[in-house]
Amino acid sequence: MIKSLKLILFITICFTQQLISQDEEAFFIKDIYEYTLSDGICDQWLSFLSDSIGGRLAGSQNALDAVDYTLNELKKIDIVDTVYKQECIVPKWERGEKEVVKIFYDNEEMELNALALGNSKGTGENGLTGEIIEVFGLDTLNMLGREKLEGKIVFFNRPMNPKRINTGYAYGEAVDQRVHGASRASLYGAKAVLVRSVTTQSDDLPHTGVQTYQEDVEPIPSLAISTNDANKLGVLLDSKKVMGYIRNTSQILPPTTSYNVVAEIRGQSKPDEIILVGGHLDSWDVGGGAHDDGSGCVHSMQVIHTLSNLNYKPERTLRCVLFMNEENGLGGALAYAKESNRKGEFHLAAIESDSGGFTPRGFTCTGEPSVLPKYLANLQKFDVFLDPYDLYLKPGGGGADINPLKSQKGLLIGFKPDGQRYFDFHHTEADVFKNVNVRELKLGAASITSLVYLIDQRGL
Amino acid sequence: MIKSLKLILFITICFTQQLISQDEEAFFIKDIYEYTLSDGICDQWLSFLSDSIGGRLAGSQNALDAVDYTLNELKKIDIVDTVYKQECIVPKWERGEKEVVKIFYDNEEMELNALALGNSKGTGENGLTGEIIEVFGLDTLNMLGREKLEGKIVFFNRPMNPKRINTGYAYGEAVDQRVHGASRASLYGAKAVLVRSVTTQSDDLPHTGVQTYQEDVEPIPSLAISTNDANKLGVLLDSKKVMGYIRNTSQILPPTTSYNVVAEIRGQSKPDEIILVGGHLDSWDVGGGAHDDGSGCVHSMQVIHTLSNLNYKPERTLRCVLFMNEENGLGGALAYAKESNRKGEFHLAAIESDSGGFTPRGFTCTGEPSVLPKYLANLQKFDVFLDPYDLYLKPGGGGADINPLKSQKGLLIGFKPDGQRYFDFHHTEADVFKNVNVRELKLGAASITSLVYLIDQRGL
Numbered sequence: 001m002i003k004s005l006k007l008i009l010f011i012t013i014c015f016t017q018q019l020i021s022q023d024e025e026a027f028f029i030k031d032i033y034e035y036t037l038s039d040g041i042c043d044q045w046l047s048f049l050s051d052s053i054g055g056r057l058a059g060s061q062n063a064l065d066a067v068d069y070t071l072n073e074l075k076k077i078d079i080v081d082t083v084y085k086q087e088c089i090v091p092k093w094e095r096g097e098k099e100v101v102k103i104f105y106d107n108e109e110m111e112l113n114a115l116a117l118g119n120s121k122g123t124g125e126n127g128l129t130g131e132i133i134e135v136f137g138l139d140t141l142n143m144l145g146r147e148k149l150e151g152k153i154v155f156f157n158r159p160m161n162p163k164r165i166n167t168g169y170a171y172g173e174a175v176d177q178r179v180h181g182a183s184r185a186s187l188y189g190a191k192a193v194l195v196r197s198v199t200t201q202s203d204d205l206p207h208t209g210v211q212t213y214q215e216d217v218e219p220i221p222s223l224a225i226s227t228n229d230a231n232k233l234g235v236l237l238d239s240k241k242v243m244g245y246i247r248n249t250s251q252i253l254p255p256t257t258s259y260n261v262v263a264e265i266r267g268q269s270k271p272d273e274i275i276l277v278g279g280h281l282d283s284w285d286v287g288g289g290a291h292d293d294g295s296g297c298v299h300s301m302q303v304i305h306t307l308s309n310l311n312y313k314p315e316r317t318l319r320c321v322l323f324m325n326e327e328n329g330l331g332g333a334l335a336y337a338k339e340s341n342r343k344g345e346f347h348l349a350a351i352e353s354d355s356g357g358f359t360p361r362g363f364t365c366t367g368e369p370s371v372l373p374k375y376l377a378n379l380q381k382f383d384v385f386l387d388p389y390d391l392y393l394k395p396g397g398g399g400a401d402i403n404p405l406k407s408q409k410g411l412l413i414g415f416k417p418d419g420q421r422y423f424d425f426h427h428t429e430a431d432v433f434k435n436v437n438v439r440e441l442k443l444g445a446a447s448i449t450s451l452v453y454l455i456d457q458r459g460l
Numbered sequence: 461m462i463k464s465l466k467l468i469l470f471i472t473i474c475f476t477q478q479l480i481s482q483d484e485e486a487f488f489i490k491d492i493y494e495y496t497l498s499d500g501i502c503d504q505w506l507s508f509l510s511d512s513i514g515g516r517l518a519g520s521q522n523a524l525d526a527v528d529y530t531l532n533e534l535k536k537i538d539i540v541d542t543v544y545k546q547e548c549i550v551p552k553w554e555r556g557e558k559e560v561v562k563i564f565y566d567n568e569e570m571e572l573n574a575l576a577l578g579n580s581k582g583t584g585e586n587g588l589t590g591e592i593i594e595v596f597g598l599d600t601l602n603m604l605g606r607e608k609l610e611g612k613i614v615f616f617n618r619p620m621n622p623k624r625i626n627t628g629y630a631y632g633e634a635v636d637q638r639v640h641g642a643s644r645a646s647l648y649g650a651k652a653v654l655v656r657s658v659t660t661q662s663d664d665l666p667h668t669g670v671q672t673y674q675e676d677v678e679p680i681p682s683l684a685i686s687t688n689d690a691n692k693l694g695v696l697l698d699s700k701k702v703m704g705y706i707r708n709t710s711q712i713l714p715p716t717t718s719y720n721v722v723a724e725i726r727g728q729s730k731p732d733e734i735i736l737v738g739g740h741l742d743s744w745d746v747g748g749g750a751h752d753d754g755s756g757c758v759h760s761m762q763v764i765h766t767l768s769n770l771n772y773k774p775e776r777t778l779r780c781v782l783f784m785n786e787e788n789g790l791g792g793a794l795a796y797a798k799e800s801n802r803k804g805e806f807h808l809a810a811i812e813s814d815s816g817g818f819t820p821r822g823f824t825c826t827g828e829p830s831v832l833p834k835y836l837a838n839l840q841k842f843d844v845f846l847d848p849y850d851l852y853l854k855p856g857g858g859g860a861d862i863n864p865l866k867s868q869k870g871l872l873i874g875f876k877p878d879g880q881r882y883f884d885f886h887h888t889e890a891d892v893f894k895n896v897n898v899r900e901l902k903l904g905a906a907s908i909t910s911l912v913y914l915i916d917q918r919g920l
Binding site: 037038162163164165167200359362389390392418420421439443 | 493494497498622623624625627660819821822849850852878880881884897899900903
């Protein structure tokens, strides 16, 4: 009888402690949201990064300015033990003068809104001229063959599929033209390529982005044109011969040195389990890289700013990492992972925010197949905390900068804000601070902070 | 043995049929999303309502133009059996000339961005002048009393609480100043009121909205000023005496006739169970009422347009209702419910979209206490269909226009898009089509169509 009473008492105490603990955690998450919404300064950081510094292509002076600025801002946060920059080698590419793309048909002439794609070579001072041939994907090239493509300007005009709800998937399906179009067309003797901008919007904004040359083919100039212009050009090509003139003075220069920025708070009880939160500091050279990925950087900085101001002392080691060169090479991510592996570190969790500063929807998780099922099962204990904020946790991608950490067998987590507007701004001159809603940005930071806190408290 | 085999066979057949049925429903919902995203025309309707017709205050010619336009557009949809307009009596209020609000302090003068609140009386041709007294809510008036308020301009400056994640709640907490401020201040002899705009943004846009006069007090002019101006004025009042000049020529005119627009598709097997989907056609006179509530109207029209183009024949009666006069009187909603009750109709479900054209998050449900628990329990069968679209179904508000149907004991459902940006545009000149993202708008329509389809197929 006494034994059973003791057991009941024991169970009651455990259960009560569990409840109190859950309550405390739930209240702390509420504090995280309230502090971030009312006193977070991620919007001020983002305004400086996007509007005062501007586009931050890896290898540029702006990117170095962003390194210095964020390093300095991170040093101001009380809780932080160490802040340093970590060297990496990055490619260097310069856009050169404003691109010119003109088309000629009947006796008409029309100028198109264009941007050279990242890593594209230039046309030379005089530009180049050729007949424009429209195709709807890489596979079509083979059907047309060298006979129809040699000496021509190949125009890739397959749109992003508007029926996809997940704009990220639609982007993934459409982006092969941009990345590989020039190399593939060059194989058939084309002299340049124009690519329809990868966006769900119909507008006049050209979208840049990375393109890569295969080693074994002659590199040819590769430029994006706006979707409105792509539509017009497509209609013309249905019935007319259209000639094109392209001029861009882009240059590929020798690789150079740049830096990741790392801020660390050493854990109290489990310092060897690292929780990383990061974004990428570089952006394209046009616009201000506000959504891509200034938002991810200031989200990550806000995580430790908020925890610091709530006087939180983490059990595990927290690291805010601002990676360099995600857009065109991953130089920073690879340098970080290499150094981390050399030191034998273990990242229990790495969270990347690289999908913009929009309203948070949740997190997607991935990892080594040998450990992922265990992590996914364990994550269910977080649902009770995240459900009230309408945040999901489900399998899916981590992030380009954290993926090299996969072999450490921790959990890789991608922050997922709502994606419907992301490709309206992505890689364009419109990706500036005024197109980020400050409340949505702060809610993103609060969501990530909450997940970092839960992982720190409860493990995985 | 044979009995058990028969039983197993029976269970297998039932289970297989259930699976096929579920699959068919899931595929049909996929069709709904794909059709709406690629071929929906709700954006064209919204562009016309917001930009070509513009603000549609009940009682105005614009509101009547919107009735004619939507009536005509609904007639073009194949599936629709009946389209008609339903008479209702609505208040008539006119803003008059551009409002003038100036403040004077030391030897300085500053003009504020202001809008008369709906139903406010005018100041007269010459305007009025008085000392400005700042208060932070209706309760403060009692503390100050007639001695401090008589002959003064009372300035309500309590902000929306930025810590609230749900902006709708924050709005609900802050809006009492706007609705009741004039009447309450008038009780203490104030001669006019200025009200801080009810928004989460810091900007120069004044937000109008309804205010009401108690019958037993002298009505005094009541105007909103922008949050930036409210902040400046608040700082000045901390240390200075500030005088104000207000001029508005708003007029309350006799009530007039306007109309709801109703389109009906008679159900095949259960015509007496009505599923209503609606929004309100009226808006404030400034801006174009794009989010509030042009979006809700075109969402509702898109529901039947999509179902028509997917050749769907509903089992229950579907009704698309565009209500008149939600903003300042609910004349249309009350007329609709009265007529429906007179006919002894039963609305199994009524869904209102009146929270903007943003990315859908889910639906909130309410109803008579005697029936609500049953409905909420039954709704769980929809989770399997809505979860893949990250849509929740949970208890919460229905909508101002459908609430009068509560006594019919059906389920009242509010469509909930993401609310973070809603109050950036709400009741301002910025509530125009270009501030609606077309993909977000269409996703809203697809979400509502999916729920209508599920209710029609499965009942509640």
